[in-house]
Amino acid sequence: MKVYLDTSPLKDANRDRGIGNYTKFLLANLRNIASEKFPLLVQASHELTSEIIEPSEHFDVVHYPFFDFFFPTLPSDISLPTVVTIHDVIPLLFPKQYPPGIKGTINYLRQRHRLQKISLVITDSQASKEGIREKLGISEEKIKVIHLAGNPEIKQPSPSQARRIANKFNLPSHYLVYVGDINYNKNLPTLLLALTQLPPSIHLCVVSRTWQNDSIPEGRQLKEIIKQNDLDERVRVLDIPSTQPDQLSAVLNQSLALVQPSLWEGFGLPVLEAFQAGTLVVATNAGSLPEISGKAAILVEPTLIGLVEGIETAKKLRGSARQEKIETGLKQAQKFSWQETARLTYQAYQTTIDNWKTNI
16 A cells, blocks of 8 residues: 655644654554555655645545645645645634634635545544534544544653653643643633632743734733733743653643633543643533543533632642652553544545446
8 A cells, every 4th residue: 555645744844743753653653553464555745856736546545634724735636645744623613703804714715625525534532523514514434533642752751750850841730731722713812811719829830932922912912911910920832842741741740730621622632641740630521622532531621610620629639649640650551552534534535436346
């Protein structure tokens, strides 16, 4: 089987985001499983000197691992068995907060039309599958759920390693962690307001490349909330390169909890990675988060009251009760692996090719 994988997310701003991680880990693990059992050759587009825009008949199947609603990420002519990954439909769930503009609207109509020619849609969760079915009109039979996994290099550090890195960052004694972007669906204003309802000794450490981007409305809003509520000394942005997973592991491990305050998520990689690092998770019951976290997270409503109560619960968990919850998280994270993601994706390719041949 010859697969053309469009790895353009590894060449743009998506490289260090969830989409880039998905593309990187999927590519690596597809190649890792290639064997007699999985006869597979993957051509990654970013490795070509001259990128193929519309793959030729030399390939058995084409996979676009990223679908943008408002930019033309799918080709106009689809002449091969083609798979596309749609991670979520968040822009369609919150249209006022994700205005496409005239050009974006035109692109959306084109993208939606091109989707009708796609052989199979892969998505990250049952919650996303339902959203795709409802918002894009794709039939259920044409959507396959394949869960992702956390970065395997994020793991529970030794106590000495955790203390060393905590000292390096001069971390406060009691802090919460947020990891991710600042998009509207992340519900970060509510997280900041929740911080004002907690004891002053509790800080918030943020691992985000976009947190301080005040050129966008979300960044300006966060800056204003911090200023109005005198949170400057309680909110810290940590510069942790994606090439240093040991640092993120330690920061997660030493925290009171990772907080995922989202209004909606298509998957929730930070949740799994917090489990892997051996810390508690407070997550909202929105979108895929209950599906991914199982019984391992403290699930709350995505409201101010919900977040405050969830964080207070995490704060009160100590000793054996805290350790038991952490062990539950470690076991939950073990249910997800990139090897399994790759294996199921290979099966999806094979099904797509077989169906294509049947319908010729």
